[in-house]
Amino acid sequence: MIDFVFQNPAKIIFGRDALSHLGEEVLHYSNKVLLVYGGGSVKRNGLFTQVMEILNSHHVTVWELSGIVPNPRLSRVYEGIDICRRNEIGLVLALGGGSAIDTAKAIVNGVPYAGDVWDFYCGKAQPKEVLPLGTILTIPAAGSEMSYSCVITNENGMLKRGYNSITHVPKFSILNPEWSFSLPPYQTACGCVDIIAHMMERYFTHVEHVELTDRLITAGIKTVLNNSPTVMEKPDDYDARAEIMWAGALAHNTLLNTGRLGDWGSHKLEHELSATYDIAHGAGLAIIFPAWMKYATNQHPKKIVQFAVDIFDVPLDFGSKTEIALEGIRRLETFYQSLGMPIRLSEADIVDCDYTALVNRALPTEESVVGEYIKLHRQDMVEIYKLAE
Amino acid sequence: MIDFVFQNPAKIIFGRDALSHLGEEVLHYSNKVLLVYGGGSVKRNGLFTQVMEILNSHHVTVWELSGIVPNPRLSRVYEGIDICRRNEIGLVLALGGGSAIDTAKAIVNGVPYAGDVWDFYCGKAQPKEVLPLGTILTIPAAGSEMSYSCVITNENGMLKRGYNSITHVPKFSILNPEWSFSLPPYQTACGCVDIIAHMMERYFTHVEHVELTDRLITAGIKTVLNNSPTVMEKPDDYDARAEIMWAGALAHNTLLNTGRLGDWGSHKLEHELSATYDIAHGAGLAIIFPAWMKYATNQHPKKIVQFAVDIFDVPLDFGSKTEIALEGIRRLETFYQSLGMPIRLSEADIVDCDYTALVNRALPTEESVVGEYIKLHRQDMVEIYKLAE
Numbered sequence A, B: 001m002i003d004f005v006f007q008n009p010a011k012i013i014f015g016r017d018a019l020s021h022l023g024e025e026v027l028h029y030s031n032k033v034l035l036v037y038g039g040g041s042v043k044r045n046g047l048f049t050q051v052m053e054i055l056n057s058h059h060v061t062v063w064e065l066s067g068i069v070p071n072p073r074l075s076r077v078y079e080g081i082d083i084c085r086r087n088e089i090g091l092v093l094a095l096g097g098g099s100a101i102d103t104a105k106a107i108v109n110g111v112p113y114a115g116d117v118w119d120f121y122c123g124k125a126q127p128k129e130v131l132p133l134g135t136i137l138t139i140p141a142a143g144s145e146m147s148y149s150c151v152i153t154n155e156n157g158m159l160k161r162g163y164n165s166i167t168h169v170p171k172f173s174i175l176n177p178e179w180s181f182s183l184p185p186y187q188t189a190c191g192c193v194d195i196i197a198h199m200m201e202r203y204f205t206h207v208e209h210v211e212l213t214d215r216l217i218t219a220g221i222k223t224v225l226n227n228s229p230t231v232m233e234k235p236d237d238y239d240a241r242a243e244i245m246w247a248g249a250l251a252h253n254t255l256l257n258t259g260r261l262g263d264w265g266s267h268k269l270e271h272e273l274s275a276t277y278d279i280a281h282g283a284g285l286a287i288i289f290p291a292w293m294k295y296a297t298n299q300h301p302k303k304i305v306q307f308a309v310d311i312f313d314v315p316l317d318f319g320s321k322t323e324i325a326l327e328g329i330r331r332l333e334t335f336y337q338s339l340g341m342p343i344r345l346s347e348a349d350i351v352d353c354d355y356t357a358l359v360n361r362a363l364p365t366e367e368s369v370v371g372e373y374i375k376l377h378r379q380d381m382v383e384i385y386k387l388a389e
Helices: A018-027 A040-044 A047-057 A074-087 A098-110 A185-203 A211-233 A238-250 A265-277 A281-299 A301-312 A321-338 A355-362 A378-387 B018-027 B040-044 B047-057 B074-087 B098-110 B185-203 B211-233 B238-250 B265-277 B281-299 B301-310 B321-338 B355-362 B378-387
Strands: A004-014 A032-037 A061-065 A091-096 A133-137 A149-154 A159-164 A172-175 B004-014 B032-037 B061-065 B091-096 B133-137 B149-154 B159-164 B172-175
Touching (some): A004 A018, A018 A133, A018 A172, A032 A074, A032 A098, A040 A047, A040 A091, A047 A091, A074 A098, A074 A149, A098 A149, A172 A238, A185 A211, A185 A238, A185 A281, A211 A301, A211 A321, A301 A321, B018 B047, B018 B133, B018 B172, B032 B098, B040 B047, B047 B061, B047 B091, B074 B098, B091 B098, B098 B133, B098 B149, B172 B238, B185 B211, B185 B238, B185 B265, B185 B281, B185 B301, B211 B301, B211 B321, B265 B281, B265 B378, B281 B321, B281 B378, B355 B378
Parallel strands (some): A004 A172, A032 A061, A032 A091, A133 A172, B032 B091
Antiparallel strands (some): A149 A159, B149 B159
16 A cells, blocks of 8 residues: 545535535525536426526526536636636536536636636646535536546647646535436446446556455445446436445545556546547447456456456456456446447447547657556557557 | 435545654644643654654644543543643644544534533534644544544543534544554454444444445455454554554544444443443454344344345355354454454453443433434343343
């Protein structure tokens, strides 16, 4: 186990009655709120109306930033920062999934910063101050409701970039599994893949003696594996939705990487893909992760083997280390397929892809590397994309 | 899963180099500190000197409240409150295990409160303000370094009482597994029992559909079971000490009871025991928990059976539900014995105990109950004490 600092002050309000806390939580910070959301689903399922009624009844003045899309764009962040500054807004409230929340995260960090908020994503500056942020989560997937992470796409070059900061952790997040009942099956499936991927990135580590976190990650992944078929068959199964929603928050709140170093190469590979092709992040991960695991098996089979045994119950006498690892990967692919996910680039209609362009954007120089469990140079990334064809 | 609110803002600084953060963390709050500690071990192993050197080099003025004993006393809390008020101290720093930390918790809550701090423990008042609290943990056991809990014994009637409040959560806690190397085997064992007990109390619930937290608790308990023999044999095994220390904090930080209701009857039974006989809390739990589980098996075997299967790998075809449950309890007892723990009152030299006196103190009226998985009235408590003879 390596030294670590762990802190996650987010207040999680979870359950059927969670929204009843909204007014009080908001007024704890401000009566001037910027509400950031996508549009379609929260208006269709009535949640938007409910939220507005609560805010109105608490005499909260609301500005709106709507129409946030997946792989959220920097231009909308600038727009939100501008609204906040002009109106002296005291709280940004995200309503939706990772895209609305990440847009709101970028806004709350950008408002008090004199420079360009994109500086944070280029490593040119670090946020010192932040506006308070609250979230109302409707899509369990990104884990953004409790995470240090924020990923934004700069349309100027379609650069999809993320950075981690405690200033991204919301003051409060309101989670009601019922809001995920109306998610389309494809989006539900993408969410399950994303949640599992956040735990897998942390699972694959070279750090030794991480038994507790290995076991906690295994607990989280197995819970999502076990409840995913239920929510695909019965979208309104509260308990299965609740297991997945809570697992989604814990998957990415930094608890599961205490004392260890995660890999994150697969996320980098996927980010380049979805920035270019605008496919859902979860679908991209279902394509990339098996390919990454096959590549990693050749270099460092240890943790891939342990994954096969711990998570997919591949017997230790199944065969050689490589055979055990590949059987675990096969079972993971079968699971993805059972959710209707693509597991190859071709299944997502990504053909004749210019891998070099993707790779050069991810790795500015020949010497650049991504990943921790296995270090990926440009050529490694190309090889993994090819394995995913 | 039931609705819940989860929040734990404690900053955990963990590892071999953790103490290097002390000066900066302290000065974030104040340069006037009350240091609360026991005495013997932290002076013998040099940690006290190290801490004082760091505080001195950061120009922090230190007042001391030393000689805190297990089952910490209210009189020392009063003393600490008085020192803080007279000297306008801005941070209380606990150095040690649960007793030093709980004393410090009571002090930070008592200082800004105009009434008697004992009011909080009688349910007469709730804290609104609190002085900042930091901890340096040397004994993994109570989980107090990250918990909402605080247990204090009032010498006037030997009343051992606890209450939970977010105002008990430390601002920061510094954990270095090396500091537990010099713990005597008995205290190491008591700590392991206590940590497991905190997870067991949460495991035994009537709430259905708690798969994620069931799995997380199982992960935590199995980690401690697996690493306890190592630390008993090799007290300076850093990795095993680290697994136990981190498990100890997570066991009691409220994560593991999200969406479920724990029992806590065994803790109540044990508190009466240790308040009267002044035995170590861990030793008391090793005596009480198997007796409680036997009693619970008769009323609601379900979760006791699941415990036997999940934690101690008792095969599902071992026998009847009762036989599976009792085999799980037998394996738990065997584990306790392997650590040198007593598993019967007689083994702790507690004989001819006046159970009625203990029970009447715990339950003021015939109608009073403790426990959640099984509700205990006075007669139930007596029966469980008898099962522990």
